[in-house]
Amino acid sequence: MKLLGIDLGSREVKVVVMENQEVSQQFKVSTMSFYRDYCNFTGKIVVDLKKLGVEDADIKISTGYGKNNTDLEEFETINELKAHVYGVFYQTELKNFVLLDVGGQDVKVVRVEKGLITDLELNEKCAASCGRYLENMAEVLEVPLTELAEYSQDPVELNSTCAVFSESELIGQIAEGAKLERLCAGVNYSMYKRLDPLLTKFKGKRLVISGGVAQNKAIRDYLKQDYEEVISLAEPQFNGAIGCCYYGQLTGEAENRE
Amino acid sequence: MSKIGITTTVPSEILFAAGYQVIDLNNIFVTADDYSDYIDLAERDGFPKSCCAWTKGIYGVCVAHDIKEVVGVISGDCSNTEALAGVLEKRGVKIHPFSYPHGRKLADVKAEIERFRECFGVSQESVEEYREKFNQIRALAEEIDRLTYQDYKASGFENHLYQVSCSDFNGDPDLFKEQLAEKITEIEAREAKEPKLRLGLIGVPPMTVDLYQYVTEFGARIIYNEVQREFAFPRWQEADNIYQLYHDYTYPYDLEFRLQELNKQIQERKLDGIIHYTQAFCHRNIEQIVIKDELELPILNIKGDKLNQLDSRTKLRLEAFLDMLGDLKEGQA
Numbered sequence: 001m002k003l004l005g006i007d008l009g010s011r012e013v014k015v016v017v018m019e020n021q022e023v024s025q026q027f028k029v030s031t032m033s034f035y036r037d038y039c040n041f042t043g044k045i046v047v048d049l050k051k052l053g054v055e056d057a058d059i060k061i062s063t064g065y066g067k068n069n070t071d072l073e074e075f076e077t078i079n080e081l082k083a084h085v086y087g088v089f090y091q092t093e094l095k096n097f098v099l100l101d102v103g104g105q106d107v108k109v110v111r112v113e114k115g116l117i118t119d120l121e122l123n124e125k126c127a128a129s130c131g132r133y134l135e136n137m138a139e140v141l142e143v144p145l146t147e148l149a150e151y152s153q154d155p156v157e158l159n160s161t162c163a164v165f166s167e168s169e170l171i172g173q174i175a176e177g178a179k180l181e182r183l184c185a186g187v188n189y190s191m192y193k194r195l196d197p198l199l200t201k202f203k204g205k206r207l208v209i210s211g212g213v214a215q216n217k218a219i220r221d222y223l224k225q226d227y228e229e230v231i232s233l234a235e236p237q238f239n240g241a242i243g244c245c246y247y248g249q250l251t252g253e254a255e256n257r258e
Numbered sequence: 259m260s261k262i263g264i265t266t267t268v269p270s271e272i273l274f275a276a277g278y279q280v281i282d283l284n285n286i287f288v289t290a291d292d293y294s295d296y297i298d299l300a301e302r303d304g305f306p307k308s309c310c311a312w313t314k315g316i317y318g319v320c321v322a323h324d325i326k327e328v329v330g331v332i333s334g335d336c337s338n339t340e341a342l343a344g345v346l347e348k349r350g351v352k353i354h355p356f357s358y359p360h361g362r363k364l365a366d367v368k369a370e371i372e373r374f375r376e377c378f379g380v381s382q383e384s385v386e387e388y389r390e391k392f393n394q395i396r397a398l399a400e401e402i403d404r405l406t407y408q409d410y411k412a413s414g415f416e417n418h419l420y421q422v423s424c425s426d427f428n429g430d431p432d433l434f435k436e437q438l439a440e441k442i443t444e445i446e447a448r449e450a451k452e453p454k455l456r457l458g459l460i461g462v463p464p465m466t467v468d469l470y471q472y473v474t475e476f477g478a479r480i481i482y483n484e485v486q487r488e489f490a491f492p493r494w495q496e497a498d499n500i501y502q503l504y505h506d507y508t509y510p511y512d513l514e515f516r517l518q519e520l521n522k523q524i525q526e527r528k529l530d531g532i533i534h535y536t537q538a539f540c541h542r543n544i545e546q547i548v549i550k551d552e553l554e555l556p557i558l559n560i561k562g563d564k565l566n567q568l569d570s571r572t573k574l575r576l577e578a579f580l581d582m583l584g585d586l587k588e589g590q591a
Contacts, residue, residue, distance in 0.1 A: 118579060
């Protein structure tokens with residue numbers, strides 16, 4: 001059985017192909033390019049699968065932000081939270097965990113118990129606690145995102161709630177001569193402090209992190225103070241698309257049994 | 259006929275035998291169109307924000323309706339009732355305390371019921387006469403329950419309503435009995451409709467009764483209302499006297515006995531999942547720790563506060579939970 005999962009994110013569209021329960025293909029396309037270069041609109045969004053290089057899938061599942069944006073022709077759409085939870089099932093086989101997914105513009109926290117979602121929280125209105133904030137701050141500091149993510153010690157203080165005001169604060173700290181390591185740590189720590197209120201209702205033993213921010217070592221280190229175990233997925237950015245494939249596989253198996 | 263308010267199910271046989279009209283104060287509170295006025299009234303009189311809405315609602319009802327006598331269950335039900343009783347007493351309400359003895363020993367239950375009976379000066383015989391009379395009503399409530407989980411004809415809300423009303427028989431047992439009989443005839447004539455997902459609702463009766471309708475949007479139905487069913491004393495046939503009846507009652511006693519009955523009902527009704535309703539600020543939230551571990555089924559804990567309708571976040575949680583429960587049942591998770 002060949003499965004195709006597409007996760008339409010705010011910054012990038014993640015595509016995963018699964019065959020014989022193994023991921024055989026995975027790649028990302030910028031969201032703008034995806035809609036512009038690979039889609040046609042005929043009432044519903046029709047994806048040019050040939051051009052995308054992912055033809056012949058038996059089951060196609062899509063997910064992402066906003067039901068209308070992800071309602072692709074020939075695809076079954078599933079809820080984004082569910083896609084991510086199925087992604088964790090596939091990647092870890094865990095059934096009890098708190099999942100923190102930090103994407104480009106949204107944050108999701110989901111509690112899973114006995115293999116079912118029992119609680120969830122989403123960020124509202126403001127994207128200051130999302131990946132895009134780290135990207136902006138890395139640009140201000142003129143360092144690659146991967147380098148920014150390394151520093152957690154002795155952070156400079158950045159207190160603004162607003163991500164734009166934080167840039168001014170950061171510039172102030174640069175002007176005062178703070179070292180780059182401390183500036184980077186300050187950015188990471190301020191991001192962690194923004195995630196903290198969302199996580200207070202999700203105390204638990206085991207935290208799984210997905211989304212691009214899972215690759216940030218400093219934030220992972222901060223989170224390790226709050227949970228006994230912090231698990232970063234092998235493929236944090238493809239987790240939603242992997243979840244789509246895995247859900248499709250289970251659906252297919254269930255149908256074959258009937 | 260003088261009215262007497264109750265804060266939860268108590269041996270109402272004694273109160274009816276003493277000639278009272280029994281009124282479950284919770285029902286007056288939660289069914290009122292302006293139910294939040296009762297909460298406001300209590301908060302104006304000093305009840306803290308961090309206090310359960312039921313407690314404030316009961317207080318508000320007593321004050322607004324000038325209730326003169328109340329039976330307060332000060333052990334086994336709600337940890338706030340003792341303090342509530344103290345406040346009401348100071349306002350001139352006559353309080354009759356009743357306790358469900360911790361440990362659930364028959365001798366202790368008997369002693370407490372005897373003390374309670376003597377307070378109202380009624381004979382054992384007259385109490386037993388009422389018990390036998392109420393057995394007929396309890397049998398009808400049991401039939402509504404059966405029509406829910408065996409025949410799939412009664413709705414989750416009907417199951418809730420007619421069983422929860424057994425705490426005071428709506429203040430008029432004879433009329434309530436007639437209403438039950440009529441309802442049963444109406445339900446029996448319906449076509450059976452088996453739900454895709456079979457849910458149990460455990461914990462205190464919910465303030466947010468739109469829950470029953472909401473879950474049906476996802477192919478689910480609540481076919482077990484734990485505490486409401488206990489209010490109707492479903493094991494009434496096994497009791498030879500009032501002491502045994504109120505001894506064979508799960509909710510106000512220890513968790514162990516309650517879990518045994520829960521597990522039995524989960525098996526018998528082939529439940530797929532459980533919704534555990536708790537009230538914000540209630541000590542019963544702590545019990546979720548044990549309940550979650552002891553029951554094998556997936557459990558979603560939802561909390562009600564001051565609103566009598568589900569808030570959007572709780573709806574989202576229910577939707578996600580039921581969506582995945584459906585997957586699980588179809589062998590997809």
